[in-house]
Amino acid sequence: MVPVTTTQIHSRPSLTIIGGGPGGYEAAMVAAKLGAAVTIVESKGMGGSAVLTDVVPSKTLIATADSMRRASGASGLGVELGDEPARADMRVANRRLLALASEQSNDIRRGLERSGVRIVIGQGRLVGPTTVEAVTESGTEIIESENVLIATGASPRELPTAVPDGERIFNWTQVYSLTEVPEHMIVVGSGVTGAEFASAYNQLGAKVSLVSSRDRVLPGEDPDAAVVLEEAFVEDGVNLVSKTRAESVERTADGVRVQLTGGRILEGSHCLVAVGGIPNTAGLGLEEAGVKLKDSGHIAVDGVSRTSVPGVYAAGDCTGVFALASVAAMQGRVAVAHLLGDAVKPFQPHLVTSNIFTSPEIATVGVTEEQVASGKYQADILKLDLSTNPRAKMQNVTRGFVKIFARKGSGTVIGGVVVAPRASELIYSLALAVSQRLHVDDLANTYTVYPSISGSISEAARRLHVHL
Incomplete structure (x- = not known):
């Protein structure tokens, strides 16, 4: 029989957090500093996807690409680097970025432990309004607390006709297994993630095709900025394929074939599918506990991160407010300030600062x-x-x-x-x-x-x- 333990905390304000990404660990640090008894339940490792498979790895890869950009432009500044062109070693680059992600995760864990936060590695879900069930390798633990914060993030959206295999067809968490610069990377999706990876692989030396369903890249961003980026892409040799969608992506003998609307076909060596994310809210017991979800599956929250259930808060990508680590962290901090009675300013979307790490x-x-x-x-x-x-x-x-x-x-x-x-x-x-x-x-x-x-x-x- 799987052992079941129950943890109850009554002597001081208590908070259980499901999810160890920026929304979760920032909230945990602040709550612990304010005197709360905090337990955080995380399945992958501290930092969550943002640190382990998303923000930290991708921006580290982009840093390598930026070094390539500066090296390629050095001659214009009077610097001669030799006869051989700069070359990216993907084994070294990916080994480094994964090591940095692991190191950052460990740093976060040590910081939480020093603050007195209790860490449970396992799958968390609500089994009552403020009761969390954590399934770990050693058994099941029931954690009772006064408040719960859901900070479970999001995962890459997958197309049923373009299933990632981690070898030729990727989502954004899988590209770090590449051992060589792709000969021809086809990026499906021209939003922030697609544009960033298209820019990075282009700078790393790959031929890049960027498939956009709209008439320009970054359709939701400043139009003047999008024009500058498009001009940079064209000048740097990126193949922009606009006003079309990828109907399917399939493997060939030595690459991939992307079927576009209208009958056009793109062939390349690899394909990265970057068509948005879906909230990690399924299987958490939210609806059973009375937590209201939007039609998109995101958790509905107000300006201080409250959900529809008293004592239950939510932060980060699972709320669909902004898919930014900084916003997740702010939502988590706002939630803690509110639930512990500290001075609180409601989340203000018009103050959000964001950056797209293209070139x-x-x-x-x-x-x-x-x-x-x-x-x-x-x-x-x-x-x-x-x-x-x-x-x-x-x-x-x-x-x-x-x-x-x-x-x-x-x-x-x-x-x-x-x-x-x-x-x-x-x-x-x-x-x-x-x-x-x-x-x-x-x-x-x-x-x-x-x-x-x-x-x-x-x-x-x-x-x-x-x-x-």
Whole structure:
């Protein structure tokens, strides 16, 4: 008989978390610091998919690709690297990224243990409003607590006619088994994940075809940024296949065949299917416990991460708010602050900062061009190309821009876009301006280093100054 144990915690506030990704482990750290008794149930390892198979591995691969980009462009800066072109060793690159993912997971586990968080490696599910069943290798444990946080993330969406096999047809968690740069990688899906991998494999030396169902890549992002990325793709030799869908992907004797709508066929050596994710909410006992789900399968939450059941909260990709690790972490922290009675600010979607790790990177915060065009916000918009920036010229950066959205009439910064190398670092000043409701003059009157890419942010703000 499988042993069953029951854990009850009554002496101090208690929280059980299902899922050890950013939403779960960030919440656990904060709750433990605030004095709660915390148990976290995770099936794969601390950090969850974000650390083990998604964000950390993919961005480490992209770092390798970025090194290839800089090496290939070194001659334009007067650097000679020899007669042989730079070459990516996928065995070394993938070994390194998997080791980094494991190391990061272990770091998170040690941090949780130092904070007094109890870790249970197993499958968790609700068997009551705030009762969690954890199935582990040694048996089944019933954990009773005052509150529960669901942070189970999402998994790659799979097409029934394009089933990944981990050898020729991949989802985004499987590509790290490659031992050589693909001869021809066909990427199905031109959203963030598809664009990032298309950019990375192109920089690593693969021939890349990117299949998009829309008329441009990154259909949900800033249109000016998407144009810059498309131009970069075309210049770098990426084959853009637009306004079509992949009906099926099948293996051939030495590669893959992708059947597109309209009868067109693409043949390549490998195929990466990146058509979105599905929430990991099935089999968790949510509906039985009364937790309301959306039609998409995501957990419905409010601004402080509450579900429809008192005491049950949810954070991260399983809520469908934003598929970003930073948002998952913020939702988890907000949930803990609310359930423990700490000072809490409800989650504010318009303050979210995001980055697309293509080449060049695309970073955004706050109000979008689409929202201004629709009339939801009234804003003055200033776009400044990096072609005039002295540091960009020195670094041989030929693509990119800074764009600032200022509220019409007041000059308050309400949004921004940066397209540039390391845009993920440059966007912080604009994110700070948006979150703190700074005026364009606050940005303009803050000293920047000369020369610097960030100088273009200050210059764009100066051009938005309103003379009184």
